[in-house]
Amino acid sequence: MTRWWWRSLLVAGTYLAAGRLGLALESPSPFVSVFWPALGGALAVLVRWGPGYVPALFVGAAALQLSVGASPGLALGIALGNAAGPWLASRWLLRAGFNPQLTRRRDLWLLLGAGGLGATAFTALNGASWLAATGRIAPPAWPLTVLQWWAGDTLGLLVAGVPLLTLGRRSLASALAAQRRHLSLGLLAAAAALVAASLVTTPWLGLGALALLLGTPVALSAVAMRAGLATASAAVLVMSMALVAATAAGLGPFAQLDQLQPGNGQLLLWATSGAMAVLMLVAHALTGELVRLDERWQLALAGSDLGVADWNLRTGESFTSACWRALMDDPHGAQGRSLAHWLDQVHADDRPALDAALAPQTAPASPGLQRELRLRRGTGWHWFDLHLSVAERDDDGKPLRVVASLADVGERHDAADRQQLSSSVFMHLHEGLVVTDADLRVLDANPTYCRIVGIPRDELLGSVPSLLRPGLADGTQRPQQASLFAALRSQGNWVGEVVERRRNGDPCALHITVSTVHGPDGALRYHVLVVSDVTEQRLQREQLERQTYFDELTRLPNRARLSQLLAEAMAATDRDGYLLAVCYLDLDHFKTVNERHGHAAGDLFLAELANRLRSALRVRGTVWSDAAARLGGDEFVLLLRAGTVDEARSAVERVLRVVAQPVVVGPGVAPETVTASVGATVYPLDASDADTLLRHADHAMYGVKQSGRNGFLFFDPEHSRRTEERVSAIGRVQDALDRHELVLYYQPKVDLRRGAVLGFEALLRWNHPDKGIVPPAHFLPLIEHTGLSARVGDHVLARALDQLEAWQDAGLDLSLSVNITARHLQEPDFAQRLGELLARHARPLGPRLELEVLETAAFTDIGFTSAVLERCARLGVRWALDDFGTGYSTLNYLKRLPVQVLKIDRSFVHNMLGDPQDLAIVENVINLSRTFDCLVVAEGVETAAQARVLLDMGCEIGQGMGIAPPMPAEAVLPWVRNWKGLFALTTAPAASLANPEGGGQVVDDLPPPRGLAGD
Secondary structure, three states, rough: HHHHHHHHHHHHHHHHHHHHHOOOOOOOOOOOOOHHHHHHHHHHHHHHHHHHHHHHHHHHHHHHHHOOOHHHHHHHHHHHHHHHHHHHHHHHHHHHHOOOOOOOHHHHHHHHHHHHHHHHHHHHHHHHHHHHHHHOOHHHHHHHHHHHHHHHHHHHHHHHHHHHHOHHHHHHHHHHOOOOHHHHHHHHHHHHHHHHHHHHHHHHHHHHHHHHHHHHHHHHHHHHHHHHHHHHHHHHHHHHHHEEEEHOOOHHHHOOOHHHHOOOHHHHHHHHHHHHHHHHHHHHHHHHHHHHHHHHHHHHHHHHOOOEEEEEEOOOOOEEOOOHHHOOOOOOOOOOOOOHHHHEEEEEOHHHHHHHHHHHHHHOOOOOOEEEEEEEEEOEEEEEEEEEEEEOOOOOOEEEEEEEEEEEOOOHHHHHHHHHHHHHHHOOOEEEEEEOOOOOOOOEOOHHHHHOOOHHHHHHHHOOOHEEEEEEOOOOOOOHHHHHHHHHHHHEEEEEEEEEOOOOOOOEEEEEEEEEEOOOOEEEEEEEEEEEEEEHHHHHHHHHHHHHHHHOOOOOOOHHHHHHHHHHHHHHHHHOOOOOEEEEEEOOOOHHHHHHOOOOOOOOHHHHHHHHHHHHOEEEEEOEHHHHEOOOOOOOEEEEEOOOOOHHHHHHHHHHHHHHOOOOOOOOOOEOOOOOOEEEEEEEOOOOOOHHHHHHHHHHHHHHHHHOOOEEEEEOOOHHHHHHHHHHHHHHHHHHOOOOEEEEEEEEEEOOOOEEEOOOOOOOEEEEEOOOOEEEEHHHHHHHHHHHHHHHOOOOHHHHHHHHHHHOOOOEEOEEEEEEEEEOOOOHHHHHHHHHHHHOOOOOOHHEEEEEEEEEHHHHHHHHHHHHHHHOOOOOOOEEHHHHOOOOOHHHHHHHOOHHHHHEOOOHHHHHOOOHHHHHHHHHHHHHHHHOEEEEEOOOOOOOOHHHHHHHHOOEEEOOOOOOOEEEEEHHHHHHHHOOOOOOOOOOOOOOOOOOOOOOOOOOOOOOOOOOOOO
């Protein structure tokens, strides 16, 4: 609101001052002036600031009238007209879309019409009428007063209104721009100098000074054209006010003319100021029209992407449009500075043709030329369409001015090249191409497709390709066709292989890619089919598959195909819940067929057998079917579905019956009959993988072979599991041997009568990393009948001899017994290996080594055993029969064996005090030892009572838990030193211990019974 008040005050004050300036000129009436700048200012205020300042104008106008002596009524009447006229004109201008910058002729005519005819006429009529009504002028003077008032207001509109409408920051910045500043300021200075000169030189030149003002309109018109209307109109306003002020002061040529001819000076002043304003406006309007014409021309060229160049051949001047420079990638127009220089940018291949086309242009009636050529653009070449014509010629018809237009046709050339390439590819592609409309009707087809299907192109056009005709598809093609259309709807393309028939009826395999093409609106427009004839490839592939997956002789699946069939059958079994019998079939004595009739007959036999196997297989619709495969030779594998194991057995029996049927192998030859051995396993009862199932069936088949052939055997998974566990356990024993986990414990043998320690028996133990000490009964039976048994035996002998030598080095004169297994003893090189082990040691250890062999093992092959024992005895080794009395000994066998020791089995010793039969057996063994002059050792002595009875019967050597349990090697020496004996009947020196301290063996009286642990 404060801003409005300040502006209103400024408007009212300015109006008052401008009116006083206009009234400074002499006039017939104090209320009329030939120059009224207040009206121009009023109209400019209302147009630029709005109608809200009409009250300020009214106040300024009323104050002005009162200041020159008007009555209040007259002042209000004139002021009302002076405010209403500009207001009405401003409303009209704003409604008409008036542009205050006067950039168009329309704006100039609107200003002259609304202001020069409308507002000025309204104010003139209003003012003159009020003057006549109040008697300030005579009625006859009213027309002249109206004319004078209108003339003064019109001049004020042109001189003051135009600069106030157009002047602003943007117009001043444009006028003072670097490229036009100096010329504009020079023109303004020239115009000002002319006005000043006319005023200064009047005393000398008189009315001749008016001639100096003739150049002022020209200079101001040039300013309007160069710097813009705002600058020029402001200069007109300043100069006009200077002339008015000088004339009012009696200075200048206009005042001098008034003195000579009253009124003529003011009239000439009005005409001079009006001429400056009108010429300035006309120049500005013409310049604006030219600018707009140039803009329209440039817009038209830019819209058409057309570049224009203009070369003046006489003056060397040139012009290139912005679009031309952009097309040539030449921002500064250097390439187009002359026609000759621009022609150097033409491609060398196009220049001769262009020169030939330019030659006729020198003729007066040449119509111009049009060519497409390549021009250098940047670092490359680009295609353009050139139109060139001669725009101006001299009197002789020679070209003076040449105009050219340039259009970019690179994309069109590229599109044409692509179209030509596409057409060439379409016509010469080795694949068939078909384009159909949305309804599958053929729009075009290339020669390759016509050749593939054997149908001419003319017959194909408008038809539907047979592979896309739903109604003609047979039962096998319908699912594929349904998949095709479903894929087109969901994905827009489909790829697959189909079997079609050519026109001549020959079948052909086609690889097809079908794609949909949609238009800009998203609607389906075309189908594109790419068709390749893969008939030969398919035949080759099928042949390769037959060679890869089928046996050439029998046409049955081979081993590679069997892997796929077995995997598929196992998956189907898991899915459907059936049982799958995997059968390994091997023909019995098939070799005799080849030997009798030759290999050709054998091949014929196998081919016939394959046919019979195929006929014996069952098929259940498309759900599943049995399968047969040939592995090679006379080996086959059958995959038989079954609901139960009994059904599987029945199926195998049926196959055996089929195989056993006679086969004719040649003309005049008796039919041959061959049986088969079949091993089978049932999945998923045998829940193994595919390779293991075949291996299990193979194992079962060999079981049939060993049982006499011509039969079948089903694999037992539980038996196999136990076997595998046994093999795994044997492997763990092998690992224990390799990791030195098999160690020896030692149990003493003592003289029961004297209490002396005679020696030890080496007992094998497994020092398991997790289970601790494992007794031999837990692992030796696993390796009893394997080669590992002999390796373990060698290991025990080697460790025992090492320990025996260590004892002798420590001063212990002891014997050491080692158990020998039957398998170890049966090794052909047993005696040789024993000799090598003894030879490793410097001491003669043979006499102190005692080898124990079980009675049952010794009598298995008495001749071989006797010979081995004899060879070992020659090494100084003694032999003992272990567990004597448990077998079926005969005196003849015992007599033939070179044994020195008999060991009574612990079972007899354990029960002899309560069982008369065991006691009798013990007594007989002792008596037998005397007969054969053998030492006798009682095993399992646990109590002193057992020891007394043994002594009473004549057995003086005992071994058992009652004496000591088995102990590690490091515990032997302390135990020997601390041994006191079970009891003593007589005192005997301890000759068996070489005590470094000189102490002897102590034999105590009978001690109380010990708490004994089991063996």
